[in-house]
Structure formats: C-alpha cells, structure tokens
Amino acid sequence: MDWGSLHTILGGVNKHSTSIGKIWLTVLFIFRIMILVVAAERVWGDEQDDFVCNTLQPGCKNVCYDHFFPISHIRLWALQLIFVSTPALLVAMHVAYRRHEKKRQFRKGDKKCEYKDIEEIRSQRFRIEGSLWWTYTSSIFFRLIFEAVFMYAFYFMYDGFRMPRLMKCNAWPCPNTVDCFVSRPTEKTVFTIFMIAVSSICILLNVAELCYLLTKFFLRRSKKAGNAKHHPNHENKEETKQNEMNELISDSCQNTVIGFSSS
C-alpha cells in the first residue's frame, strides 16, 4: 500500500469531480506526491546521519537532533498529503451508495425503464446536486482545514520555513552549549518553499472550487424559483409531454407481455 495505490483509489473519484477538482488532483499527484517521492525523500534521507555536533559526548547528537526536529518535514508532508486526499473518499462513498440505490430500483423492475442495463448505471456520471452537493462541499471544506492546519503546524514547529545551517544545543548530556550543523540546509529550504507554494496553490484551487459550487447552487435555486413563478405546476410543457410518452410506452410494454403469453 503506497502512493500508487492511493492514486488508484482517488482516480475513481476524479470522474465525479468538477474541472477545478480534477486540476487540484493533478497538482496534488504531480507537484506534491511525486516531488516528495522522487526528490524530497533523497534530500532528507541523511538528515540524522549527517547531523553533526561539535562534541564527542555520546548521545548529544541524538538528543539535539530530537530537540530541533520533533517530526521530520518528510513525515509531516506525507501525513498532510494523506489527510488532504482522504475527504475525496467521502464523495466516492456517496456516489457508490447512490449507484447501489439505482441498481436496487432497476432490479425491482421499476416502471421508469430509465436504464437499459446495469452496466449503464455503473458507468453513469452523477451530477453534483442535492445531497451529493453537500458531501462534495464538505469534503472541500475539510481539505481546506487540513491544509491550513498542517501549514500552521509547520510554521509553528520550525519557526518559519527556513532551514538554519547551525543550531546551538545545550540539552543533557551535551556539555555546555554545543554547535550542531544541519545537512543540506539550502536544498531543504528550497524544497520547503516549493512545497509551501504548491500547498498555497492547492488552497487557492479549493477556495475557487468552493466559490464555483456555491455560485452554481444559487444560480440553480434562482432558476427553480423563476420556473415556479411562470409555471406554478412545477412542470414545463416538455416535461409533461415526456411523462405522457413514458406512460404510453410502459403500458404498451405490459400489453405486449399479455400478447406474448396468450399466444
């Protein structure tokens, strides 16, 4: 179970996302997960081995490293990416639930005859409206919260986003104050800033998607209100005609069955 499996799981969710959601997913996988796996992990790979303190006192290096790096950047990013991508699974679960309900209706032999067969239900794309809209919006909201929380945690733990070259440590068992040197500080700063920038882009995309969904919701509501004013029956002429035709066809279905069973 690794990032590839997560990609497979979330690829399915992609079908039911808005276009901004699809862009967000692409940015997540290419500019964050892939950079993490392909580049950042190498940069932080020797973070403890090459963390050198100016002392021969055994244990001082371990303690100083632990004091300045309570949790490594790489692990924080990994956790952030896992938490940020999982709200999309709420949407996947909701879509699966809807599909299941439609399949049940179809199997009961519902007179609507909406779908030709079960395969069509499986491949159908649901519109983001009704309860699915609420699930989708909540998932974006949670994504935003997780992104913000992790960015704050980063800033809080590492006093800004810069990796210092030298740290002065006086935790026991280090004798007095000891100079400790971090490995590859500039490269780490570059990657930290890169990941923060991409994280901000993802936050912007999420905010844009939220605005887009809200706008669509209000537009749809005003259209429905407008329709209700002009057509108080809540049905326009086309819908009525279509309903009649559907009824005729389903009744003819039944007539033919009688015809075949009697012959």
Next chain:
Amino acid sequence: MNWAGLYAVLSGVNRHSTAIGRIWLSVIFIFRIMVLVVAAESVWGDEKSAFTCNTQQPGCNSVCYDHFFPISHIRLWALQLILVTTPALLVAMHVAYQQHQEKKLLMMTGHGDAKHLEEVKKHKIRIAGSLWWTYVFSVVFRLLFEAVFMYIFYMIYPGYQMVRLVKCEAYPCPNTVDCFVSRPTEKTIFTVFMLVTSSICIVLNMAELVYLVVRACARRGRRNSNPSSGKGSFYGHKLSEYKQNEINQLLTEQDGSLKDMLRRNPGLQEKGDRCSAC
C-alpha cells in the same frame, strides 16, 4: 506477497461487507497500513544504527538495544495489521462456499448455462443465516486481536511514550551506561497516531457488531409477526429469485422488440388493460 497483495485479497471481501465494514477497511488501509509504509518505517529505519551508548565496550550497544526493544514497534504493527485483517477471509471463504452451492443448485434445476453462473458470481449475498454468524465471529476476532496487541504494546513499552534515555547495566556493559534512543519525539508522535487509529478501528468494529445484532433482532421480530413470509428454505427462496430474474429479462427483451414495433407501427400506442404478470 506484500501489502498491495493483501489489499488485492481484501478488496474482494469488501463487496460483502456492511457499510461500516467498508469504512473500517478504508481506515485500515489508508490511515494505518499506508502511514506505516510511507512514514513510520523510515522513522524506525535507523533505530539500531543510531542507538548510541556512552561507552566504548564492544557488544554493549547490541545488548542494551536488545534488552530495551525485544520487538520493534514496526514489526508489532505489521503483525497486528495482518492478524486484524485476516478474519475477513473467513467471510470470503463462506461466501465462496455459498456461491458454489448456488451454482450446484442451478445445474440441478437446469439453469446451468454460463449466463446464470456469471450472475451467481456478480450478485451480492445477504448477511443472513450462517453467513451472519461467520461475519459476527470475524468481527469479534478482529476486536480481540486489536485489544490483545494494544495490551502487548502497553506491556512492552509502558506508557506508549518513547524515552530519550535508557540506563543499561546488562553484561558486558561496565556498570550503568547511558544509552540514547534515536528520534524519540517523532516515534512518540507516530505511536500515539497509530494508537488513536487503532482505537477508531475498535469503535468501528463495536458499532458494526451492534448493527448486525440489531438487524438480526429486527429481522426476527418481522418474521415472528409475519410467520408466512420467512418459512421458505434458503434454496426455495433462491429458486423464486431466479424465476423473477427470468421474468424481468423477458420483459426487457420484449421492451426492445416493442420499441421496434412502435417505430414501424405508431398506431399501436394505445392504453390497455394492466398486465397481470407484473
């Protein structure tokens, strides 16, 4: 065979689980197995090489490490995850057995063609009867394994917190020696994280157990108040299901041929009597 292989095996079980069971499976794979593979293994990767003791005595390092870490957290978690996910295979085996019985029944009653056999594989089996008991046992075993491992963790590493310094006096260390653990804070964070997800999984399992029991009681109550409905045997019920499926299929086929007829003879569109077969 690795975690991806386990994922492939258990995804099949997912189909026959309850909704809570599917959530549990997602939590296991994303928040426990994935975090273990992607993050925790690299935190514990240098646990022995970076375990430093304040001595130059050869062998002291190894002996002290072995004394304080009889089994590494990572291995304990891997064992826990494997044992906790495998009871679901009992359910998979029972479902496979039921499907095999259904196929035999189909062949006996003359519906043994490829289409019907495929349908047996595709349709979802209800959690009722003996399958209910198997499912409940699998959930109980899961709960037991989770609880046992959490207890073992607590016994071996009291308090769930990784200490920075351990004092060791095992032979061949001279007197008492200070030994320093690598990355204790990061290890504590991940230990607490895994503990929290383990508790969430325990809660989900208990909720699933309660749900199954309530469902069974409700079903029994319905059967008692309506004694004519549930009397048929499992196989009798299956036979009537197949008959109904055949009728549905005939209806859809005729619908297709009807649309052809309507296109050719639009005058056929008349309202008539209600069909008695529906």
